[in-house]
Amino acid sequence: MALRINDIAPDFTAETSNGPISFHEWVGNSYAIIFSHPRDFTPVCTTEFGAVAQLAQEWEQRGTKVLGVSVDSAEDHRKWKRDIEAFSGSPANFAIVDDTSLQVAKLYDMLPADAYLPDGRTAADSATVRTVYIIGPDKKIRLMMTYPMSVGRNFAEILRALDAVQATDGVPIATPADWVPGQDVIAALSLTDEQAEAKFGKVDRKLPYLRYVAQPARG
Secondary structure, eight states, X not given: OOOOTTSBOOOOEEOBTTOOEEHHHHHTTSEEEEEEESOSSOHHHHHHXXXXXXXXXXXXXXXXXEEEEXXXXXXXXXXXXXXXXXXXXXXXXXXXXXXXXXXXXXXXXXXXXXXXXXXXXXXXXXXXXXXXXXXXXXXXXXXXEEOOTTOOOOHHHHHHHHHHHHHHTTXXXXXXXXXXXXXXXXXXXXXXXXXXXXXXXXXXXXXXXXXXXXOOOXX
């Protein structure tokens, strides 16, 4: 069955470039992002993991752990990290899952459950292993993105999406199109105008169902 928003993220144990992990235990009380890639030592993936490395401080500030997944071995991951670091100029300290068995790819619907990929598979064979999952501290999936082989991910957008997920988590608000932190947000329809004003202050009523309020501070 396909994964959906608010499903519990499948748990797994795996070897990684930083040693073995049990996924739910590894997430702990943090947010987590899974970045999957079809193959080590490939050009687009190297630029993407370089971007993840460069954003290390941003992930830390947001209480978010990042986990790479690739269908190669942990030993290959450790070798590939040298290229990532040389290209990006930043240490690649995050773990990368050894998914040679396709366990994680199948658990997270990155490939058909009955996929068969022969030894010597290429990046094209595992092309659908190219997704992003944002997962909350409660281990529920908050957001999913899937990209084609030819399109490198925009990590500014992934960071913005993470900010939006965290801003709206447990708060009766939503973020409008192109929102960035600090801009006004939308009061949930579950609130009356009076309730929205009592909770958030001034309400800018654009339409009966579209009401802007200042982004509330996180407690």
